[in-house]
Amino acid sequence: MKDFIAIEDYSSSEIQELLDLAENLKNEWKLQGNRQILANKTLAMIFQKPSLRTRISFDMAMRHLGGDALYLSPAEIGLGKRESIADIARVMSGYVDALMARVFEHEHILELARWSSIPVINGLSDYNHPCQALADALTIQEKFGTLKGLNVAYVGDGNNVAVSLLHICAKLGANFAIANPEGFDLNERALNSGKKIAQATGCLVTILRDPHQAVQNAQVIYTDTWTSMGQEDEARIREKVFPPYQVNAKLVSEADSDVIVMHCLPAHRGHELTDDVADGSHSVIFQQAHNRMHAQKAILARLLGGL
Numbered sequence: 001m002k003d004f005i006a007i008e009d010y011s012s013s014e015i016q017e018l019l020d021l022a023e024n025l026k027n028e029w030k031l032q033g034n035r036q037i038l039a040n041k042t043l044a045m046i047f048q049k050p051s052l053r054t055r056i057s058f059d060m061a062m063r064h065l066g067g068d069a070l071y072l073s074p075a076e077i078g079l080g081k082r083e084s085i086a087d088i089a090r091v092m093s094g095y096v097d098a099l100m101a102r103v104f105e106h107e108h109i110l111e112l113a114r115w116s117s118i119p120v121i122n123g124l125s126d127y128n129h130p131c132q133a134l135a136d137a138l139t140i141q142e143k144f145g146t147l148k149g150l151n152v153a154y155v156g157d158g159n160n161v162a163v164s165l166l167h168i169c170a171k172l173g174a175n176f177a178i179a180n181p182e183g184f185d186l187n188e189r190a191l192n193s194g195k196k197i198a199q200a201t202g203c204l205v206t207i208l209r210d211p212h213q214a215v216q217n218a219q220v221i222y223t224d225t226w227t228s229m230g231q232e233d234e235a236r237i238r239e240k241v242f243p244p245y246q247v248n249a250k251l252v253s254e255a256d257s258d259v260i261v262m263h264c265l266p267a268h269r270g271h272e273l274t275d276d277v278a279d280g281s282h283s284v285i286f287q288q289a290h291n292r293m294h295a296q297k298a299i300l301a302r303l304l305g306g307l
């Protein structure tokens with residue numbers, strides 16, 4: 001386990017172990033603070049896109065575990081522009097102990113990993129968002145004890161967040177239904193691998209157009225922005241297509257009575273998620289955001305701390 005690039009790369013039991021480690025580290029931190037298992041370790045964080053959660057939660061995770069984090073803004077590195085990714089990876093491998101990168105093209109993360117002798121963590125690419133999925137699964141596990149047998153409904157754009165959620169649901173045995181408008185489907189390769197994983201773990205992947213159908217019997221409703229970073233040119237078209245996919249009180253009332261509503265944030269309130277739902281009793285969006293730090297501590301501890 002050198003890198004953390006995609007949920008597909010890990011077995012179901014490895015993911016479950018990461019979740020359990022995250023839970024332990026969260027409890028330990030709450031009670032007495034974390035053991036300094038990453039003393040003298042440094043994580044460099046390369047960002048090609050903006051971030052609140054990923055940046056701060058990785059930084060604080062490193063500090064709590066006794067290490068340090070270095071933020072590199074889009075202007076500083078010029079990934080693949082000022083310098084080739086292969087050269088950046090080899091230079092950084094001599095300075096720091098691990099790299100986290102948020103990129104546009106998924107291929108760039110793969111290339112960083114290919115050329116680095118140190119662990120590389122995917123902090124979001126146009127293809128997926130595996131750190132988010134781990135925090136999401138932790139949040140669902142905290143509420144329901146397990147993901148196995150749950151019905152997870154994703155409503156909205158078939159984007160990077162949806163891809164990683166599909167894969168973690170499939171790995172952990174939760175049924176995954178997505179309702180998205182035509183033309184905004186999940187990446188085909190991701191869907192096929194999700195179906196294959198689900199077949200092996202005995203759960204279902206369902207592709208729908210109708211959000212009302214998707215949330216039937218759902219214990220989890222998940223949504224994300226209609227326009228992801230890098231798609232700003234399409235924002236006007238998307239704003240016209242997606243309103244039927246809004247997660248609002250009516251849609252939530254059609255799911256299980258103990259349904260939780262999730263969103264990776266940042267939320268565009270009044271668009272994909274209404275204020276009353278975001279701030280209502282079903283919402284776990286802030287617990288989910290906070291769990292980013294705990295999930296990432298587990299990733300860091302596993303890749304760097306020998307846990």
Ligand code: CP
Nearest residue numbers: 051052053054264265
């Ligand atoms: N959910 C998430 O990745 O948030 P940021 O873009 O703020 O890091």
Ligand code: NVA
Nearest residue numbers: 159161224228229265
């Ligand atoms: N799908 C969103 C997630 C942001 C955390 C994006 O890529 O912009």
